[in-house]
Amino acid sequence: MGIETKSISIEKVKTSRIDQIDFNNLAFGSVFTDHMLVCDYKNGAWELPKIVPYQNISLDPSSKIFHYGQSIFEGMKAYKDKNDAIFLFRPLDNHKRFNISANRMCIPEIPEDYFMDGLTTLLKLDSAFIPTNAGSSLYIRPFMFASGKGFHASPADEYKFIIACAPSGAYFAGEVKVLIEQTYSRSANGGVGFAKAGGNYAGQFYPTQLAIAKGYNQVIWTDDTEHEYIEEAGAMNIFVRINDTLITGPTSDRILDGITRKSIIEIAKKEGIPVEVRKITVTEVVNAAKAGTLKEMFGAGTAAVISPISAFGFKDTDYALPKLDTPYAQRIKKIITDIQYNKSDDPYGWRYKVTN
Amino acid sequence: MGIETKSISIEKVKTSRIDQIDFNNLAFGSVFTDHMLVCDYKNGAWELPKIVPYQNISLDPSSKIFHYGQSIFEGMKAYKDKNDAIFLFRPLDNHKRFNISANRMCIPEIPEDYFMDGLTTLLKLDSAFIPTNAGSSLYIRPFMFASGKGFHASPADEYKFIIACAPSGAYFAGEVKVLIEQTYSRSANGGVGFAKAGGNYAGQFYPTQLAIAKGYNQVIWTDDTEHEYIEEAGAMNIFVRINDTLITGPTSDRILDGITRKSIIEIAKKEGIPVEVRKITVTEVVNAAKAGTLKEMFGAGTAAVISPISAFGFKDTDYALPKLDTPYAQRIKKIITDIQYNKSDDPYGWRYKVTN
Numbered sequence: 001m002g003i004e005t006k007s008i009s010i011e012k013v014k015t016s017r018i019d020q021i022d023f024n025n026l027a028f029g030s031v032f033t034d035h036m037l038v039c040d041y042k043n044g045a046w047e048l049p050k051i052v053p054y055q056n057i058s059l060d061p062s063s064k065i066f067h068y069g070q071s072i073f074e075g076m077k078a079y080k081d082k083n084d085a086i087f088l089f090r091p092l093d094n095h096k097r098f099n100i101s102a103n104r105m106c107i108p109e110i111p112e113d114y115f116m117d118g119l120t121t122l123l124k125l126d127s128a129f130i131p132t133n134a135g136s137s138l139y140i141r142p143f144m145f146a147s148g149k150g151f152h153a154s155p156a157d158e159y160k161f162i163i164a165c166a167p168s169g170a171y172f173a174g175e176v177k178v179l180i181e182q183t184y185s186r187s188a189n190g191g192v193g194f195a196k197a198g199g200n201y202a203g204q205f206y207p208t209q210l211a212i213a214k215g216y217n218q219v220i221w222t223d224d225t226e227h228e229y230i231e232e233a234g235a236m237n238i239f240v241r242i243n244d245t246l247i248t249g250p251t252s253d254r255i256l257d258g259i260t261r262k263s264i265i266e267i268a269k270k271e272g273i274p275v276e277v278r279k280i281t282v283t284e285v286v287n288a289a290k291a292g293t294l295k296e297m298f299g300a301g302t303a304a305v306i307s308p309i310s311a312f313g314f315k316d317t318d319y320a321l322p323k324l325d326t327p328y329a330q331r332i333k334k335i336i337t338d339i340q341y342n343k344s345d346d347p348y349g350w351r352y353k354v355t356n
Numbered sequence: 357m358g359i360e361t362k363s364i365s366i367e368k369v370k371t372s373r374i375d376q377i378d379f380n381n382l383a384f385g386s387v388f389t390d391h392m393l394v395c396d397y398k399n400g401a402w403e404l405p406k407i408v409p410y411q412n413i414s415l416d417p418s419s420k421i422f423h424y425g426q427s428i429f430e431g432m433k434a435y436k437d438k439n440d441a442i443f444l445f446r447p448l449d450n451h452k453r454f455n456i457s458a459n460r461m462c463i464p465e466i467p468e469d470y471f472m473d474g475l476t477t478l479l480k481l482d483s484a485f486i487p488t489n490a491g492s493s494l495y496i497r498p499f500m501f502a503s504g505k506g507f508h509a510s511p512a513d514e515y516k517f518i519i520a521c522a523p524s525g526a527y528f529a530g531e532v533k534v535l536i537e538q539t540y541s542r543s544a545n546g547g548v549g550f551a552k553a554g555g556n557y558a559g560q561f562y563p564t565q566l567a568i569a570k571g572y573n574q575v576i577w578t579d580d581t582e583h584e585y586i587e588e589a590g591a592m593n594i595f596v597r598i599n600d601t602l603i604t605g606p607t608s609d610r611i612l613d614g615i616t617r618k619s620i621i622e623i624a625k626k627e628g629i630p631v632e633v634r635k636i637t638v639t640e641v642v643n644a645a646k647a648g649t650l651k652e653m654f655g656a657g658t659a660a661v662i663s664p665i666s667a668f669g670f671k672d673t674d675y676a677l678p679k680l681d682t683p684y685a686q687r688i689k690k691i692i693t694d695i696q697y698n699k700s701d702d703p704y705g706w707r708y709k710v711t712n
């Protein structure tokens with residue numbers, strides 16, 4: 001069912017700015033489509049969503065978003081096939097996770113129809129912005145934050161739900177070299193690490209900048225007690241391949257339950273790739289690297305898709321990963337992207353057609 | 357020295373709204389003074405601060421504050437004595453801590469003169485808003501957040517520093533009953549708990565709401581590994597008195613280095629109160645409560661001043677604190693507030709006069 005699309009009011013831009021976008025030189029998430037979806041939560045209820053020209057948001061200086069980090073987001077992509085049909089990938093899972101994040105951050109849940117009807121209406125309106133060049137896609141950013149006022153450290157009484165979209169190129173340019181973190185941590189047991197809460201990301205900036213200064217692109221987070229268990233990267237879950245087995249850590253209250261991650265696990269099973277979901281220790285990864293049994297490491301996430309890791313650093317030593325002819329990363333990435341761009345069958349039922 | 361006050365441009369309100377404020381019924385942080393200080397960071401440098409009428413802030417929907425929680429704040433108070441002279445309490449310590457928080461969150465530091473000259477100029481302009489009723493004060497909120505744009509999870513290139521002020525009543529109305537948390541956590545080892553970063557606060561809302569639903573006002577956070585060490589409360593550090601000894605936990609990368617806390621430690625020493633800074637276990641507090649040697653517990657923070665705790669809950673049992681004739685909490689609170697309101701000497705050099 002869903003809210004009737006006609007109840008989403010639409011105010012169109014007078015002049016599109018699509019001509020200002022260079023689709024052959026897209027950075028990640030830095031130019032935006034003509035419109036955005038906005039929905040306000042007031043007096044204990046969501047008002048009807050509306051689509052308006054992409055524009056500034058005006059907020060009282062005491063809005064709690066500025067003070068208490070009460071915000072969540074999602075990251076999705078829209079894809080076009082050769083007939084210009086529009087597809088999403090497991091979007092209902094993003095909606096579910098959005099509400100899981102909302103609950104942990106004391107933000108009201110957004111109903112499924114507001115999310116899905118709002119999103120598909122927006123995509124149809126701005127469909128010309130969905131890139132078709134290989135490696136590019138339309139990155140979709142649903143987000144929700146505390147707009148309610150006051151300096152009391154307690155949940156706000158008003159919220160804004162917004163969806164904005166950015167035609168985007170690759171998240172990483174070139175090889176990805178990671179540093180296994182031994183000092184800083186991303187999240188606490190019993191904390192908010194499993195939620196896509198704003199504060200989880202700002203907390204990573206400083207340690208990540210330190211790693212970048214040393215020549216790495218990303219930090220691999222470890223547990224905050226011993227720094228001995230591999231957890232995840234900035235915006236990616238992590239897979240390692242030891243001999244022929246693909247391994248990824250279990251999710252927990254410290255780790256985001258990634259949609260790419262769980263898709264990879266299913267694909268690997270179906271492809272007959274031995275796959276294990278279990279704790280991975282830093283010691284075992286370093287030992288496997290030394291013994292030559294560590295064949296691959298890659299990150300998995302909507303923004304970065306599957307990003308092969310070329311080397312990892314641990315305690316002042318760098319360990320290079322071998323260059324394989326047909327790595328799992330490449331094989332699985334092709335299967336996923338072929339489903340996303342409607343280039344193959346979808347035995348999993350993950351592709352979601354945005355119909356007209 | 358400081359930036360010349362004349363370089364802070366001032367745009368005054370046409371009509372003050374001071375008449376709309378009921379100074380006899382002040383909530384905490386919900387009505388604001390006429391003006392605010394705003395300072396923008398652009399192209400790698402802070403622009404000159406300006407004072408403008410309190411007004412909405414307009415931001416691009418991709419501003420990183422909405423997505424990545426890149427924000428910090430401080431909490432201070434201004435006090436008036438019987439001659440209407442204005443005082444601050446250890447404001448340079450707030451400035452120092454602000455920059456400590458800024459560094460951890462990859463936010464540029466704000467120079468001391470921008471902070472102090474901006475603040476004192478604002479206070480003189482809005483001095484009529486500083487309440488004089490007992491228990492009320494002007495709560496001051498310096499904050500800084502990522503206004504720069506983009507959906508890439510990395511530090512922003514633009515920031516806003518703002519100071520806004522709210523004439524405020526007491527933070528807690530009545531008795532404070534706390535719950536010693538055994539499931540959720542506030543911060544990780546190697547995390548951002550020691551910073552006044554926005555995300556630290558939103559993460560506390562959900563567990564705090566669960567505690568409120570059970571009849572408590574606040575959660576007492578414990579370590580995220582064993583939930584066995586008492587850390588701090590939502591916006592207060594925690595003191596316990598066992599027999600005649602006052603004890604508070606050491607600060608760490610998980611705990612805010614509170615200015616009220618360190619002032620209390622100094623006062624206690626000077627007053628000849630035995631004081632210990634060491635880890636406090638939940639077991640020892642529960643055992644002391646059972647044995648009748650737990651005499652007091654109180655929270656300490658700028659907003660809540662010194663807030664005596666009437667009872668604590670631990671694993672489905674409530675433990676009431678005894679009612680003493682002259683508790684340390686009351687004795688120390690009088691010493692602190694007498695210094696703040698210029699009612700006594702200030703042997704510590706903590707009072708800071710805002711001169712005309």
Ligand SMILES: Cc1ncc(COP(=O)(O)O)c(C=O)c1O
Binds near residue numbers: 301303
């Ligand atoms: C912290 C974190 N881990 C992992 C992921 C990957 O999740 P997904 O595959 O659902 O995009 C993301 C990005 O969404 C993330 O932010």
Ligand SMILES: Cc1ncc(COP(=O)(O)O)c(C=O)c1O
Binds near residue numbers: 615
């Ligand atoms: C988490 C936390 N702990 C403790 C405190 C108390 O610190 P202060 O005494 O400097 O206000 C505060 C409030 O500032 C706080 O936010």
